[in-house]
Amino acid sequence: MGKTSKTRxxxxxxxxxxxxxxxxxxxxxxxxxxxxxxxxxxxxxxxFTAPRSRKHFDTVNPATTEPLAKIAxxxxxxxxxxxxxxxxxxxxxxxxxxxxxxxRYVFRIARLIQERSRELACxxxxxxxxxxxxxxxxxxxxxxxxxxxxxxxxxxxxLAFPGSKVEPKGVIGQIIPWNFPLLMAxxxxxxxxxxxxxxxxxxxxxxxxxxxxxxxxLQQADLPPGVVNIVTGDGRTGAxxxxxxxxxxxxxxxxxxxGKEIQRTLAGSGKDLTLELGGKAAHIVFEDAALxxxxxxxxxxxxxxxxxxxxxxxxxxxxxSVHDMFVEKLRRRMERIRVGDPMDKNTDMGAINxxxxxxxIEEMVAVGESEGxxxxxxxxxxxxxxxxxxxxxxxxxxxxxxxxxxEIFGPVLGVLTFRxxxxxVEKANNTGYGLSAGIWxxxxxxxxxxxxxxxxxxxxxxxxxxxxxxxxFGGYKESGFGREGGKQGLLAYMKCHDxxxxxx
Amino acid sequence: MTIxxxxxxxxxxxxxxxxxxxxxxxQPKAAEGFNVSMASxxxxxxxxxxxRAALPKWSGMTAYxxxxxxxxxxxxxxxxxxxxxxxxxxxxxRSESAARKEVASAVxxxxxxxxxPDKLQQLLGAQNEVAGPFFNFSTVEPSGVLGAVAPDEPxxxxxxxxSxxxxxxxxxxxxxxxxxxxxxxxxxxxxxxxxxxxxGVINLLAGEKSELLPQFASHRDVNGLxxxxxxxxxVSEAAADSVKRVRFADLPPRDWNNVKKLCNLHxxxxxxxxxxxxxxxxx
Numbered sequence: 001m002g003k004t005s006k007t008r009x010x011x012x013x014x015x016x017x018x019x020x021x022x023x024x025x026x027x028x029x030x031x032x033x034x035x036x037x038x039x040x041x042x043x044x045x046x047x048f049t050a051p052r053s054r055k056h057f058d059t060v061n062p063a064t065t066e067p068l069a070k071i072a073x074x075x076x077x078x079x080x081x082x083x084x085x086x087x088x089x090x091x092x093x094x095x096x097x098x099x100x101x102x103x104r105y106v107f108r109i110a111r112l113i114q115e116r117s118r119e120l121a122c123x124x125x126x127x128x129x130x131x132x133x134x135x136x137x138x139x140x141x142x143x144x145x146x147x148x149x150x151x152x153x154x155x156x157x158x159l160a161f162p163g164s165k166v167e168p169k170g171v172i173g174q175i176i177p178w179n180f181p182l183l184m185a186x187x188x189x190x191x192x193x194x195x196x197x198x199x200x201x202x203x204x205x206x207x208x209x210x211x212x213x214x215x216x217x218l219q220q221a222d223l224p225p226g227v228v229n230i231v232t233g234d235g236r237t238g239a240x241x242x243x244x245x246x247x248x249x250x251x252x253x254x255x256x257x258x259g260k261e262i263q264r265t266l267a268g269s270g271k272d273l274t275l276e277l278g279g280k281a282a283h284i285v286f287e288d289a290a291l292x293x294x295x296x297x298x299x300x301x302x303x304x305x306x307x308x309x310x311x312x313x314x315x316x317x318x319x320x321s322v323h324d325m326f327v328e329k330l331r332r333r334m335e336r337i338r339v340g341d342p343m344d345k346n347t348d349m350g351a352i353n354x355x356x357x358x359x360x361i362e363e364m365v366a367v368g369e370s371e372g373x374x375x376x377x378x379x380x381x382x383x384x385x386x387x388x389x390x391x392x393x394x395x396x397x398x399x400x401x402x403x404x405x406x407e408i409f410g411p412v413l414g415v416l417t418f419r420x421x422x423x424x425v426e427k428a429n430n431t432g433y434g435l436s437a438g439i440w441x442x443x444x445x446x447x448x449x450x451x452x453x454x455x456x457x458x459x460x461x462x463x464x465x466x467x468x469x470x471x472x473f474g475g476y477k478e479s480g481f482g483r484e485g486g487k488q489g490l491l492a493y494m495k496c497h498d499x500x501x502x503x504x
Numbered sequence: 505m506t507i508x509x510x511x512x513x514x515x516x517x518x519x520x521x522x523x524x525x526x527x528x529x530x531q532p533k534a535a536e537g538f539n540v541s542m543a544s545x546x547x548x549x550x551x552x553x554x555x556r557a558a559l560p561k562w563s564g565m566t567a568y569x570x571x572x573x574x575x576x577x578x579x580x581x582x583x584x585x586x587x588x589x590x591x592x593x594x595x596x597x598r599s600e601s602a603a604r605k606e607v608a609s610a611v612x613x614x615x616x617x618x619x620x621p622d623k624l625q626q627l628l629g630a631q632n633e634v635a636g637p638f639f640n641f642s643t644v645e646p647s648g649v650l651g652a653v654a655p656d657e658p659x660x661x662x663x664x665x666x667s668x669x670x671x672x673x674x675x676x677x678x679x680x681x682x683x684x685x686x687x688x689x690x691x692x693x694x695x696x697x698x699x700x701x702x703x704g705v706i707n708l709l710a711g712e713k714s715e716l717l718p719q720f721a722s723h724r725d726v727n728g729l730x731x732x733x734x735x736x737x738x739v740s741e742a743a744a745d746s747v748k749r750v751r752f753a754d755l756p757p758r759d760w761n762n763v764k765k766l767c768n769l770h771x772x773x774x775x776x777x778x779x780x781x782x783x784x785x786x787x
Contacts (some may be wrong), residue, residue: 263744268737453779461783468634472642472780478747485633488778499770504740504750
């Protein structure tokens with residue numbers, strides 16, 4: 001331990017280049033290559049349909065607070081209609097259809113997402129506030145991959161679970177969050193459709209636009225009416241969907257609080273449930289790690305998508321011997337994060353998704369200060385309008401601090417230390433959550449030893465925030481149950497005839 | 505005339521055989537004349553503590569080793585057939601041949617699950633072909649401490665069917681044995697204790713479902729529940745508070761006695777967690 005740490009602690013005091021205002025980036029705006037309608041109706045039985053209530057609400061651009069469009073508020077009657085359309089399509093069209101034919105439709109969707117990728121990326125960024133670089137390079141390509149990957153399963157389900165006769169679960173109610181609106185729609189829809197289910201999808205209130213443009217894509221793909229129905233609205237719409245007697249399964253991604261509420265609501269209903277909930281991931285950095293790479297990993301882990309990521313690496317556990325140097329490197333790196341116009345192609349961190357979320361982040365940061373942790377924030381300037389928060393780091397955090405226990409869902413990193421691998425394991429697992437973990441070390445055997453002990457569904461070793469349709473994703477403990485992606489993800493949407501158990 | 509020695513059937517917690525801390529016993533419906541320790545909510549909590557403490561050892565040992573230990577249980581059950589037959593029949597009118605068949609099925613069930621632990625990764629895990637320079641694979645791991653409730657009948661086979669899939673997945677378990685005929689279920693403890701199963705890996709309680717189920721459901725250190733019988737709304741509602749994995753085994757009596765249906769990977773799957781590892785591939 002001594003040798004490496006001694007030579008490497010000096011690093012923090014090495015001189016750094018200071019460009020000041022002498023090397024300012026020019027603006028590199030992405031032109032908004034998307035036609036946004038004034039008003040969007042519900043997508044029911046293959047057609048855009050006005051909500052029975054005739055009520056619409058505004059969806060705003062969080063980077064400007066300007067309204068982008070009006071979104072329909074679906075009520076009980078609309079949810080009824082959506083479920084009825086889905087049931088009819090499941091029993092008469094989509095369920096009986098051969099896997100090969102279903103595959104062709106889903107492949108079409110994948111292709112159309114690729115073909116309309118710029119439109120979707122712009123829309124995602126304008127509606128949600130995330131940098132165009134991320135929606136262009138991460139959200140949209142992954143959404144396309146999700147459909148492409150699962151399309152290929154549609155005619156191979158009998159190979160996925162040999163010996164089990166499988167069939168679709170039926171009509172699925174899916175509720176998705178606002179942090180990756182299009183991508184989460186893809187995560188939910190693609191496996192459900194491949195397995196022969198039909199869907200009623202409820203996007204998040206603040207970010208419905210990409211799901212509604214996806215509905216246009218479904219029309220373009222000639223997907224049979226009723227196979228996918230999209231009901232927009234606030235929490236009341238989601239609650240109506242969860243309670244609806246006509247659905248066979250609920251798939252939810254969102255907060256642990258709401259997830260528990262859904263599990264309670266479904267108790268005794270005989271409906272299946274999968275939950276992908278919150279997280280408080282440990283990001284563990286050992287002294288022998290490639291520290292500059294680890295800094296990039298930690299920055300990506302907490303500042304990607306403004307930290308609105310359930311698997312965000314929000315608790316940094318850094319080995320004591322390199323703590324000071326690592327924190328210094330992080331501080332410097334945070335200064336270089338470009339915060340601002342999400343439509344600027346050079347922007348690293350965009351706008352906070354909503355006023356409510358900004359208030360929650362501000363509240364938690366105030367809690368962190370009052371609990372005695374030391375606050376470090378980037379000195380970057382923030383735009384005058386819109387919802388913004390600086391890249392933020394707390395040092396001197398202990399496990400009992402609320403900022404180390406509760407999900408903040410924003411660009412706020414808490415730094416803790418450890419001495420031994422055992423202590424790192426103990427601290428990493430000391431949480432009710434169990435979604436993800438990150439480990440940085442150069443020692444292969446230690447990576448595997450640590451990874452084995454992480455009580456988390458996804459473990460990134462010497463990398464972070466990687467996603468792939470072939471790679472199962474989901475949580476332990478209060479981060480939920482069920483997986484999305486890969487062969488394991490299919491189980492959420494298939495019924496095996498030899499399974500004697502009922503979910504409760 | 506010899507005066508018989510009467511045995512009180514006791515609980516099995518942390519590898520020991522305590523009476524209930526409550527000082528209560530009961531005389532089960534289908535085991536007339538026998539005194540059985542009646543577990544309290546506090547006994548359940550102590551059993552959970554024991555199960556949690558045993559988890560690192562049980563889940564940390566090699567799957568080969570877990571399999572051998574479970575196989576040892578098959579040996580113990582097979583060689584104690586006659587006493588188990590007596591316990592299945594004690595105080596009720598079950599036929600000897602039916603009881604013998606049940607023990608034989610129990611041995612078949614145990615050997616199925618004894619051979620399972622070292623195949624789970626290959627059955628349920630995978631190497632995943634991701635679109636990038638990463639080595640990516642998924643393994644399965646135990647969910648943790650499970651609560652299980654056995655059906656009333658068959659008392660021995662049912663107790664095993666509700667606990668072996670959990671144990672094969674590397675979990676530890678607190679099992680409430682048959683309420684109406686708990687003798688054979690509790691007798692399992694005496695066989696487990698001599699089968700190299702570490703203390704606390706499986707804990708056996710007897711008592712009233714109505715008293716203990718709410719505690720199983722609301723206990724925050726229980727990760728999941730496997731319950732014989734029809735779905736129970738209040739159990740599921742309480743379980744939601746800690747996002748438990750909850751499954752009900754609502755089987756017709758015919759299926760409870762059909763060992764082929766109980767040798768089933770679907771009984772294991774809900775209580776293992778898929779963990780996916782990413783590692784860069786580079787020079």
